[in-house]
Amino acid sequence: MAEGLKLEQRHGKSRVRVARVWRNAVSGKDLIVEWNVAISLVTDCLPAFTSGNNSSIVATDSMKNTVYVKAKGCSEVVSVEEFAIILAKHFTSLYPQVATATITIVEKPWERLVLALQPHSHGFKAGSEKHTVEVTLQKNGSVTLTSGIEGLAVLKTTQSGFEGFVRDKYTILPDTKERILATEVTTKWRYAFEWLSDIPPKPFCFNQRYQEVKEVLLETFFGPPQVGVYSPSVQNTLYLMAKAILNKFLDITAVHLRMPNLHFLPVNLSTKDNPSMVKFADDVYTPTDEPHGTIEATVTRSLSKL
Numbered sequence: 610m611a612e613g614l615k616l617e618q619r620h621g622k623s624r625v626r627v628a629r630v631w632r633n634a635v636s637g638k639d640l641i642v643e644w645n646v647a648i649s650l651v652t653d654c655l656p657a658f659t660s661g662n663n664s665s666i667v668a669t670d671s672m673k674n675t676v677y678v679k680a681k682g683c684s685e686v687v688s689v690e691e692f693a694i695i696l697a698k699h700f701t702s703l704y705p706q707v708a709t710a711t712i713t714i715v716e717k718p719w720e721r722l723v724l725a726l727q728p729h730s731h732g733f734k735a736g737s738e739k740h741t742v743e744v745t746l747q748k749n750g751s752v753t754l755t756s757g758i759e760g761l762a763v764l765k766t767t768q769s770g771f772e773g774f775v776r777d778k779y780t781i782l783p784d785t786k787e788r789i790l791a792t793e794v795t796t797k798w799r800y801a802f803e804w805l806s807d808i809p810p811k812p813f814c815f816n817q818r819y820q821e822v823k824e825v826l827l828e829t830f831f832g833p834p835q836v837g838v839y840s841p842s843v844q845n846t847l848y849l850m851a852k853a854i855l856n857k858f859l860d861i862t863a864v865h866l867r868m869p870n871l872h873f874l875p876v877n878l879s880t881k882d883n884p885s886m887v888k889f890a891d892d893v894y895t896p897t898d899e900p901h902g903t904i905e906a907t908v909t910r911s912l913s914k915l
């Protein structure tokens with residue numbers, strides 16, 4: 610670029626909220642999804658930045674409108690992944706000046722209400738963890754597709770310890786074989802598809818894969834229902850969770866996991882008169898998330914790129 614400067618730029622629209630209802634006359638059941646969409650485009654529009662010439666800018670207001678037009682156009686139920694791909698395809702194919710589109714969506718966890726063991730035909734309640742997606746599509750069809758889970762809060766009351774760590778003049782924490790392990794898992798997994806044409810058509814179901822990944826994460830974190838599995842550290846449990854996903858799903862090439870260590874501190878209370886007012890016996894804790902440990906890692910299948 611002129612003037613001895615380098616400019617890297619993108620523009621887009623964030624927090625575009627859209628809900629889509631599909632009504633099924635056969636089953637009599639409505640379905641709703643609520644999405645929070647972010648669009649970010651790499652566009653050949655340098656003159657807009659350097660000289661105020663807007664002639665090649667796709668207005669972010671138009672991007673927002675496109676979300677609603679495309680939602681309307683989905684006459685059949687689509688997953689959040691499919692919707693992100695529809696948007697990314699639209700921006701990279703309609704506009705010659707758009708080189709790359711990144712679409713990020715967080716789905717609000719509306720779950721069908723079950724009343725008296727009966728699924729409600731049109732009633733939903735908010736669940737907890739969220740399904741996320743990020744798609745980056747180049748004009749030539751090269752794609753990266755990453756799905757994820759946000760806010761999966763899990764806790765186990767035993768089968769966790771932490772021992773043998775660095776012990777020096779700053780160390781107070783005792784070794785333990787018995788503690789509560791609590792975290793809020795955020796994960797992203799990258800699919801192996803490198804080109805738009807690699808993405809399998811239906812019936813490959815991204816929603817089913819999302820449920821399966823969640824199940825594998827939970828199985829690995831908790832272990833079998835009766836006995837569980839011992840965790841020597843968040844680090845080891847995190848690694849085993851990522852490895853289990855890569856072992857089970859060959860179309861996933863990389864897994865990122867973030868697992869804050871949400872501490873449950875032993876309660877010991879004493880006074881001079883009452884030295885054992887509360888003596889900790891693996892029973893009374895102070896739950897705290899401030900400060901908390903932050904443990905994260907990306908595990909990638911060797912030979913795959915990321």
Ligand SMILES: O=c1[nH]c(=O)c2[nH]c(=O)[nH]c2[nH]1
Nearest residue numbers: 771782841842843844870902
């Ligand atoms: O599983 C843990 N990993 C750590 O790195 C750590 N550090 C700490 O103080 N407690 C723990 N627990």
